[in-house]
Structures are given as structure tokens and as C-alpha cells.
Amino acid sequence: MMLWACILLPHLALDGVLRRRPTEGPLVLVSGPANARTIVSANPAAREAGMRVGQKLAAAQALLAQFEAVPYDQAAVDRWHRFLAAVAYRYSAEVALFPHAIVLEVSKSMGLFGPWPRFERLLRADLTALGFAHRITAAPTPHAAYVLAGVGDGQAVLDDHTLRGALFHVPIQRARLPERASDALPSMGVRTLGQLMALPRDGLRRRFGAELLATLDRLTGDLPAGLEAYRPPDVFDLKIELTHEVENVASLIFPLRRMTGDLAAYLAGRDGGVQRFVLHLEHREHRVTDVVVGLLSPERDAGMLFELARGRLDPVQLTEPVLGMRLVARDLPAFVPGGTDLFDERPANALPFEQLRERLRARLGDDAVYQLGSTTDPRPERAQSPEGRTEGPDEVHPRPTWLLERPIPLRGPAPVILAGPERLETGWWDGAEVCRDYYVVRTSLGQQAWAFCPPDERNGWMIQGWFA
Amino acid sequence: MGAVVALSSLLDARQVWRGRAAPIPAGDQPTGWPELDAVLPSGGWPDASLSEVLSASDGTGELRLVLPTVKRLTGGKRPVVLIAPPYAPCVAGWRQAGVHMGRVQIVRTVEKDALWAAEQCLRSGSCAAVLLWPHHADDRALRRLQVAADTGRALGIVFRDRQHVEHASPAALRLEVEADPGQLWVRKCRGGAVPSHAVPFPALAH
Numbered sequence: 116m117m118l119w120a121c122i123l124l125p126h127l128a129l130d131g132v133l134r135r136r137p138t139e140g141p142l143v144l145v146s147g148p149a150n151a152r153t154i155v156s157a158n159p160a161a162r163e164a165g166m167r168v169g170q171k172l173a174a175a176q177a178l179l180a181q182f183e184a185v186p187y188d189q190a191a192v193d194r195w196h197r198f199l200a201a202v203a204y205r206y207s208a209e210v211a212l213f214p215h216a217i218v219l220e221v222s223k224s225m226g227l228f229g230p231w232p233r234f235e236r237l238l239r240a241d242l243t244a245l246g247f248a249h250r251i252t253a254a255p256t257p258h259a260a261y262v263l264a265g266v267g268d269g270q271a272v273l274d275d276h277t278l279r280g281a282l283f284h285v286p287i288q289r290a291r292l293p294e295r296a297s298d299a300l301p302s303m304g305v306r307t308l309g310q311l312m313a314l315p316r317d318g319l320r321r322r323f324g325a326e327l328l329a330t331l332d333r334l335t336g337d338l339p340a341g342l343e344a345y346r347p348p349d350v351f352d353l354k355i356e357l358t359h360e361v362e363n364v365a366s367l368i369f370p371l372r373r374m375t376g377d378l379a380a381y382l383a384g385r386d387g388g389v390q391r392f393v394l395h396l397e398h399r400e401h402r403v404t405d406v407v408v409g410l411l412s413p414e415r416d417a418g419m420l421f422e423l424a425r426g427r428l429d430p431v432q433l434t435e436p437v438l439g440m441r442l443v444a445r446d447l448p449a450f451v452p453g454g455t456d457l458f459d460e461r462p463a464n465a466l467p468f469e470q471l472r473e474r475l476r477a478r479l480g481d482d483a484v485y486q487l488g489s490t491t492d493p494r495p496e497r498a499q500s501p502e503g504r505t506e507g508p509d510e511v512h513p514r515p516t517w518l519l520e521r522p523i524p525l526r527g528p529a530p531v532i533l534a535g536p537e538r539l540e541t542g543w544w545d546g547a548e549v550c551r552d553y554y555v556v557r558t559s560l561g562q563q564a565w566a567f568c569p570p571d572e573r574n575g576w577m578i579q580g581w582f583a
Numbered sequence: 584m585g586a587v588v589a590l591s592s593l594l595d596a597r598q599v600w601r602g603r604a605a606p607i608p609a610g611d612q613p614t615g616w617p618e619l620d621a622v623l624p625s626g627g628w629p630d631a632s633l634s635e636v637l638s639a640s641d642g643t644g645e646l647r648l649v650l651p652t653v654k655r656l657t658g659g660k661r662p663v664v665l666i667a668p669p670y671a672p673c674v675a676g677w678r679q680a681g682v683h684m685g686r687v688q689i690v691r692t693v694e695k696d697a698l699w700a701a702e703q704c705l706r707s708g709s710c711a712a713v714l715l716w717p718h719h720a721d722d723r724a725l726r727r728l729q730v731a732a733d734t735g736r737a738l739g740i741v742f743r744d745r746q747h748v749e750h751a752s753p754a755a756l757r758l759e760v761e762a763d764p765g766q767l768w769v770r771k772c773r774g775g776a777v778p779s780h781a782v783p784f785p786a787l788a789h
Binding site: 465466467468470471472474475478479480482483484485486487488489498499503505506507509510513514515516517518519520557558560561562563564580581582583 | 641642643644645646647650661662668670671673675676678679680683684687688689691692696699700703704707708709710762763787
């Protein structure tokens with residue numbers, strides 16, 4: 116049996132705005148023509164001051180002198196709607212968008228996330244963390260869950276037998292029926308879904324057409340739900356407008372934390388990681404400063420993404436004010452969680468080394484953390500490099516532990532020869548020919564050095580390394 | 584009553600139990616030099632702590648002292664991190680000492696970020712040991728590293744010039760390498776009396 120969860124988002128537009136500009140003060144969303152702006156949403160402080168949805172902006176201004184009025188942006192609302200669907204995608208492969216709501220099939224994922232009460236808690240925790248008000252219900256059909264969410268929060272109908280009973284008392288106006296039916300039915304004395312479902316179907320078809328019956332059948336599951344499945348996009352693209360012009364990078368940190376948090380939620384939804392993303396800092400006249408955040412391996416931890424992005428953003432010198440910020444991630448490979456070994460030597464709360472390396476790279480530069488391996492070139496200056504192999508046969512002649520980048524002349528008294536010579540005669544093929552006799556020597560200061568001189572000579576000592 | 588015994592010598596010899604005796608750092612970190620391990624209270628490096636290696640100049644045995652430990656640790660899972668080493672580690676030489684270079688990570692950084700990087704590595708818990716060559720590390724910086732080493736259960740080894748031996752240090756163990764004659768001095772060891780004699784540390788024979 117299927118079980119569908121419905122997440123109703125009663126304040127989607129407002130929550131989307133508020134998470135960009137957290138405010139305790141009154142704030143309303145307005146829409147409509149310039150001379151007749153109407154309030155479409157109001158936060159608690161605005162409602163307390165007496166503002167109501169549907170009120171004219173002019174009337175609201177008479178109530179309160181100081182409040183924020185933000186234009187309602189349908190495109191932004193749609194973006195948030197799809198973003199939350201991407202987040203829900205983490206919990207189920209079957210996700211669909213309803214007006215102001217998201218439905219997802221959960222019966223198949225309960226094995227992973229636990230029984231419904233626990234599943235519900237997870238969903239609520241996610242939405243609360245992201246800052247979206249919500250109601251959550253569950254029912255055997257998506258439309259029933261959607262209707263129940265319209266009536267109240269938290270109702271869960273887990274099997275078919277109790278579904279009819281749960282729908283029985285739903286008032287007609289809240290049953291999300293075709294408009295003609297929900298207008299006419301109450302005047303006919305039909306006030307609840309239970310009364311409606313008890314009526315003869317033939318009569319309903321004659322009176323309201325097949326559409327009403329189809330709606331009822333979808334509610335009870337007699338007709339397939341016929342949903343258009345949501346698929347998460349392959350590019351993460353999130354843009355925010357700042358409320359004022361920002362002149363220093365420090366003021367971008369709060370929105371950055373939110374954006375990287377959203378990126379992490381999106382990545383968890385598609386079960387992927389991100390290898391590279393770009394922050395576009397938008398200035399006037401479409402000028403943009405790009406900050407590229409590259410990682411060595413795919414990651415998706417919110418804290419880490421924030422820290423790395425911050426590491427790259429901090430040193431940026433702003434030459435002009437920033438009006439908006441956009442985060443675009445196209446490189447979204449599969450994420451392979453680091454394996455945890457039963458016999459792991461690391462402390463329980465250890466940071467994976469990959470994360471530590473990213474943290475170091477973010478501050479010190481991309482090539483700041485490296486390994487050394489040996490090349491096939493026998494010349495000491497070229498015998499090792501970060502690209503070299505870390506495994507291989509051991510050198511039979513003595514080699515020092517420190518290698519000088521460039522040989523330096525040995526000054527002072529002649530050294531005591533401890534071992535050698537070892538002749539290195541090579542490099543004839545690329546013009547950097549080398550012909551030297553290498554020795555292990557002790558200097559007058561008691562240091563052991565790896566030094567060379569021209570073939571068959573024992574002067575003009577050059578130090579190549581230290582046996583430290 | 585017999586001979587008068589100076590209190591300080593009793594305390595140094597650890598014959599008197601003191602109420603708040605500093606706990607002996609538990610250790611499972613042999614240095615690989617048996618004669619040195621024998622005189623150290625924890626039988627080796629103090630685990631999850633900072634140790635200092637002091638030497639007069641480069642190339643007097645300071646790496647030789649720690650390479651057996653690096654060899655042992657690179658046999659495990661956690662890497663050994665070198666932060667701003669004064670020269671490039673010679674891969675061939677380190678391999679001859681038995682070190683697995685695949686577990687050695689090197690961090691290139693300027694002086695001012697070296698202490699930050701060392702702290703991050705020590706604290707992370709993902710490094711077996713962090714080797715550091717700071718030029719200017721004051722008492723406060725070393726104390727931070729000591730705390731980080733404790734948090735991340737890592738071995739921190741700081742290489743410094745022997746002139747610093749005069750100054751107090753929060754490190755749990757301080758070793759001074761002497762080139763001629765080749766010997767090691769334990770200058771401080773938490774949880775035990777400082778041995779009065781040097782440990783022989785003969786130069787490498789080729």
C-alpha cells in the first residue's frame with residue numbers, strides 16, 4: 116500500500132523573503148497595480164498591528180507608520196517551491212508539486228527513514244532548519260493528504276479503511292473540489308465530504324459532470340492520482356537580492372551561510388555532492404565578481420561548504436558595492452561517503468582528512484597541501500615531485516633526509532669524507548647534463564651533508580642535502 | 584635519625600607521593616630509540632601532546648631522531664603532516680628510513696599561517712603526527728598547539744633552535760640534539776624527573 120505525505124507551505128512567499136532579511140519588525144508582501152497595492156501576506160508583527168491579507172496598502176499605512184512592504188515575486192515563490200521539492204526528493208523518488216504544497220510517496224522509504232512518526236519528525240526538522248512554515252499530513256493517496264493538510268496539521272491516515280472516516284467530516288469548502296461544485300453544494304445542504312460521497316453518483320455526474328466524480332475517486336484512490344513526477348534539476352542556481360548595497364565582505368557571510376546551507380540541502384536531496392561552485396557577486400550595471408570554490412573531492416556537508424566558501428570569499432577585495440549574490444553549481448558528481456572502518460584509529464569526532472585538506476587549501480591556496488614521490492629521473496634536482504610515485508624500489512646508495520632546492524657551496528675547511536664517491540652522469544638527453552661525484556661528508560660544524568664535486572676532484576664542494 | 588636528606592632530591596626521585604602529582608602521560612608512542620625510551624616516563628613520546636626537538640643547526644640528527652616514529656606512524660591509517668619544513672624531504676632518503684611516503688602530507692605555507700595550519704591539523708583528529716618548524720612561536724602559540732594535540736589525539740613535534748632551551752615551554756617533552764659528541768639531552772619530561780645524563784645518539788655510519 117502506498118502512503119503519501121503532504122507538506123503544505125502556507126507562508127511560502129513570506130518565508131522565502133524572511134530568510135533573506137530576518138526581521139522582527141512588521142513586514143508585508145504586496146501585489147497589484149501601483150495605485151491599488153494589496154497585502155497578500157503579513158508576518159506576525161504586521162498582523163498584530165492589524166494588517167490583514169486583502170487589505171489595501173494605503174489602509175495599512177494608516178494603521179502603522181513604519182513597516183516594510185516587499186513586492187510579491189511569483190518567480191521567487193516558484194523557485195522556493197521547486198527548491199523544497201528538491202529537498203523532499205531526498206526522502207522519496209516520487210515527488211510532485213501541488214499548489215502551495217509538495218506531496219511525496221513515503222511507504223518505500225520508511226525502511227530507510229523509520230516509521231511514519233519518525234519520518235514526519237525528520238521532515239519537520241529539515242523544513243524548520245530551512246526556515247519554512249509547514250503543515251504535514253499523511254494518507255494513502257496524495258490528494259487525500261493534500262485535503263487533510265488544508266484542514267489541519269499532523270493528521271496521519273495510515274490505511275485505506277480509516278481514510279473514508281477521516282475524509283467524512285472535511286467541510287466541502289476545504290475539500291479542494293472543482294469550483295462549481297464547492298460553490299453550489301453547501302446551498303444544496305451538502306456540507307461535508309461524507310455527505311457528498313453518500314449521494315448517488317449518477318445524480319452527481321448529471322449535475323456537476325465527470326470532473327467532480329474523478330476528483331472524489333482520486334481522493335479515495337479508486338482512480339490513479341495521475342501526478343507529474345518532479346525531477347530535480349542538474350544545476351543548482353540560487354540567487355538572492357541584498358536589501359542594501361554591501362561594501363564589505365563581512366556582511367555577505369550571513370547570506371552565504373544560508374546559501375551554502377541550501378546547496379547542502381539540495382545535494383542531500385539528489386544524493387550527490389559538489390566538486391566546484393561559483394559565487395557571483397553582482398554589482399551595478401551587471402558587473403560581476405566571481406569567486407570560484409573548487410574542491411578535490413565531492414562534498415555535501417553544509418558546515419564544510421560554508422567554511423570553504425567563506426575561506427575563498429574572505430580575501431576578496433570589493434572594488435564596488437554588491438547588490439546581489441548568486442551561487443551556481445554545475446559540477447555535481449556522485450557523492451561517496453567516506454568509509455568508516457571498524458578498526459579506525461581516529462578519535463570518534465575526527466574530521467575526515469579530505470575535509471581538513473580542503474580547509475587548508477581554502478586558506479593557503481590550491482597547491483598548498485601535497486605529497487612527494489619519486490620520478491624516474493636520477494638527477495637529484497628532478498628525482499622527486501608532487502606527481503611522482505610514492506611507492507617504488509629503494510635507492511641503494513645513501514640518500515639524505517633533507518634535499519636542498521638548489522645546491523649551495525660548502526664554505527670553511529674541507530669536510531671529512533664518510534662515504535663515496537657515487538658518480539651520477541646523466542641528463543645528456545635534455546641539455547641539463549650532470550656529471551658529478553657524490554659523497555657523504557661531515558662538515559666542520561658536525562653536520563652530515565650530501566655533497567658533490569666535479570668528477571675525480573675533491574674540491575669545489577657543493578651541498579645537495581643534509582643527513583639531518 | 585640518620586643523614587639529613589634534601590626534600591627536593593626526594594621529590595625529584597619520585598619517592599614522595601604528592602597529593603596533586605601530575606599524571607604520567609600515558610604513552611604507546613616509542614621513539615624507536617630504546618635507550619631514549621628507557622629514560623622517558625611514558626616510555627616514548629608523550630601521546631596526544633606536544634614535544635620539542637631542539638638542535639643547533641640543520642643536519643645534526645633532528646630528523647634521524649623522529650624518522651623511526653614517522654616510519655611507524657605511516658604504517659597506520661592517519662597521515663603524518665609536515666608543516667613548512669625548512670627543506671624538501673628527500674623521498675629516497677625517507678624511504679631508506681622505512682617511511683611510507685604515501686602517508687606523508689606536506690603543507691606549504693608562509694610563516695604566519697604555519698601555526699594556524701598546525702593547530703588545524705592537530706585538532707582535526709585525522710593526523711597521526713604533525714611536524715612543525717616555526718620561526719617565531721611564543722609560549723601562547725605553543726600552548727594552543729598543546730591543547731590542539733590533546734583534542735585531536737595527535738603527536739605534535741616542534742623543531743626549534745637550541746637557543747630556545749633557556750625559555751620555559753608548555754611542551755610535555757623537550758629533547759636537545761647534540762651533534763658532537765652525538766647525544767640527546769632530555770631537558771623536560773612531564774611526569775618524571777629529568778635524567779641527569781645524556782643518552783648516546785651516535786652519528787649515522789655510512
